[in-house]
Amino acid sequence: MAYIIGVILAIIVLIIIGLILRKRVYETVDQHESWKLDIMNRNVAAEIARMKNLNLSGETKEKFEMWKDRWEYIVTKELPDVEEYLFDAEEAADRYRFRTANKILRKIEQVLHSIEKDIGQILLELEELLKTEEESRKEVEQLQPLIKDLRKTLSQNRFQYDKAEVRFDVEIDELEDELKEYYEQVASGSYSEAKEIVNQLNERINELEKELNEFPEIYRLCRHDLPAQLDDLHAGLRSMKEEGYRVEHLGFEKEINDYQSRLLDCVHALEKSGTEEVKKTLPELEERIQEMYQLLEKEALAKNYLETKIPGYQSTLSEFSNLFQGTKEEVEQLRSAYYFEDHDTEKYLTLEKMIDQLNNQLQEIKEDMDNKSLAHSELRNRLEEGFAQLEKLQEEHEQLKKRINNLRKDELEAKEKLTEMRDQIQYIHRKLTKSNIPGVPNYIWNLMESAIEKNDRVFQALEKQPLDISAVQQALSKANKAVSEAMDKTDVMLEQAYLTEQVIQYANRYRSAYPVLAGKLHESERLFRSNEYELALEQAAAAVEEIEPGALKKIEKNQEAIAQL
Template sequence: MAYIIGIILVIIALIIIGLILRKRVYDVVDKYEAWKMDIMDRNIASQLGRIKSLNLSGETQEKFEAWKERLEFILTKELPDIEEHLFDAEEAADRYRFSKAKKTLNNTEKVLYSIENDIEKMLKEVDDLLESEETSRTEATNIEPNIKALRKALSQNRYQYGKAERYFDLKIDELEEKLATYYDLVSTGDYYEAKQTIDDLKVSLEGLEQQIDEFPAIYKMCRHELPTQLDELYAGLKEMKKDGYRVDHLAFEKEIRAYKEQLLDTVNKLESGDTSGIEEMVTEIDERVKEMYQLLEKEAIAKNYVESQMPSFRDSVDQLSNTFQDTKTEVEQLKQTYYFEDSDMESYLALDKRISSLKSQLEELSNDMETADISHSQLREELENGFVQIEELQQNHEEFKKRIQNLRKDEIEAKEKLREMRGELYDTSRKLKKSNIPGVPTFIWNMIETASEKNSRVVKALEKQPLDMAEVQHALNESKKAIDNVIEQTDMMLEQAYLTEQVIQYANRYRSQYPLLAAQLSESERLFRSYEYELALEKAAKAVEEIEPGALKRIEAYQEVEVTHSS
């Protein structure tokens, strides 16, 4: 029983699926039927008929016949065939032959798409043809008066074009012939070719208009203006030579002749209608002519500069030479008294060499001014360089004179410093003699003796001939160090001695109470009398600090107050 029910359910399911698939086929059939009816309802023939406004001959007639034939085939053959295919699909679906129905519908869809594409293509070609005709007609309407205006302008300004007028006349004739060709093509229905012709004509017209518009200026430049400028430049060049200007090195005559020949060839090219590369050539010649004028002007200015500044240069060289000669005399005198450093002698010899070279340069400039081999521009450069050298040499000369003057100044300062150091040494000795200490330690006297010897070395260095200030300065520095050391050690020794006395006096109050302190103080007094002031201070300070910590600092503070008051 269950088996029978299952079979029944499967049969029912198959029936339902069949019905669904058949419904789908019917839907597609309805869709394609509607599509077919839509195509049939379109007024395609009237849209194709728009072309009848044109001249139906030649290429246009051929296209129209082809479109008409294709449309007729669609309406009489392909669309009725589609009706039959749709009926076959429905019949196959009724018999549940869905595979056949699907195949038939796919073929039908392809045919419909092909029909749509062909219709779209035909209508687009119609639109393109109509648009092309309208555009071409508009362009031709605008071009025709422009050609007439161009011929009129050429006729009214013939003198501006010279022999090139004939060339431009022929070019305008060619434009008119192209325009006539356009009308012929239109009359025969060849609208696409007519459109190409009118497009080419428009480009040719624009190019010719530009060429005719620009030609007079270039022609005038090549025939009149540039040759006139070159003639004036050549005449000016000759005049400058006559007036003594040195312009041969510029070699302008040859260049001017070459340009004039080039311009003659250019005029011939222009009169034959060839303008290629001429504008660039004209610009190049024009810029070169301006450059030539600038170079000639530069030469003229240079000549005036050289002639006006040469006397000043000669006077400056002579003045520098004379002042350096005085310096040379002074150096020879000073060399007998002073020793010159190597660096100073190198500077002196370099100055001598450069000033001699400058004098030679002056002679060369003087000779060059008498000959015509060197341009005034080059002479000016050399003269300006000479003035720079003079300024530099004057500065170096002044610096050297200051250095040799400092030799005497350094000697005077060295003697004054020696006198000051002797005074310091004398004051130190006097301070020692006036002190109330038992005696002066031997090392202090040795240091004083060493300082005295170093002073003597300074004296000997100052007495040498020639005087070597480097040696004097070295001796001064050594002596200064020795004297400063004497003063420092003397002041320290006297301070220690005085502080030792103060500590011993302060500690005496404890002497009777502390036998050990009394013994240490006795030892300190012995060292004090033996001039061992540092050891004496150390011994006394240690003894009193053991009894009264901090006593040494109070004694030192008191001593500083006393020293301040006494000073």
């Protein structure tokens, strides 16, 4: 019983699956049927019929026939076959032959895809053809008046084109021939070839229009302006030679002849071929002609410069030589009295050598001016270099003079400073003598002796012959430092001694009441009499501060007030 139920259930399941699969086939058949009907309803024939507005011959006719035949084949053969395939697929599905039905459906899909692809290609190529025809026609409508304008421009300005008129006439004739060829291609239905012709025609018209516009200017330059400039340049060159200017080294005669020949070649090229190559050549020629004018002008200016500047340069150099001769004599005298640093001696000798070189250079320039062996521009460069060197020498000579003057000035200042330091030492000695202190500490006398000794060394340095001012200044610096230290230490020592006396006098008021304080004051007095003023002050200040804090500051202020009176 269970076996029978299982078989029944399996049959039911199979029937359900079969129904589902058959439904799917029906749905796919319906989709393909809709796809087929959509293709049939497309107005492809009307689109192809748009070609009838064109010249149906040649290439265009071939395409029209091919596209029309392909569409008719689709409508009369492939789509009816698809209809049959759809019936076969439904019939197979009815018989539960799903594998056969799916195979038929895949074939239908392939056919429909192929049809879609062909239709798309037809419409694309058709649109491109119509677009090409329309664009070409519109461009030709614009190009025709342009060609007429070119012919009119040439006719009205023939004198500007000279012999090149023939070449331009031929080129315009060729443009008109290409225009005729365009119409011939259109008439034969070759619209793609016609489009190529239009593109080439458009490019050639633009080039010819550009050349017609720029030709007169370029031709005038090559035929008249630049040759005239070269003639003027040649005449000026010859005139400058006659007036004594040195221009032979420039070699312009051959270069001018070469450029005249090149300009003739440019004229022939303009008449026979075009402006393109000539346009590359002209900038070079124009630039070089301007350079030649500038070089000639430079030579003329150089000659005038030399004639006007050499006398002044000679006079300035002579005056400077005489001035240096005086400095030289002064230096020779001073070298016996002063020591000169190596760099000062080297600078002095270099100045003498450079002055001799400038005199020799001036003589060479004057000789070259007479024998005409060099260009004026080169001689000018040498003279300008001489001016620059002379100016530099004058500056260096001025520095040397200042250095010489400073030697004497430094000596006088050193002697004055030595006298001042000796006075300071005497002042310190008087100050110590007049002070009422018990005695002077040894370190003060040692500082005094050191200052006196260093002053003697300054004096000895000043007495040496030749005088080495650097050694003098070094000794002077050491002596000044020693004197300053002696003065400072003496002032501090005296201040400590006076302050110690004041502190002891102030503390005496507490001596009887404070035995400890009395002992410390006694020790401070002993140190004071032993010339130990710093220690004595420390002992007395510490003792009085213990009894009366702040007493030391009060005593110091009182002493400062007395000192200001």
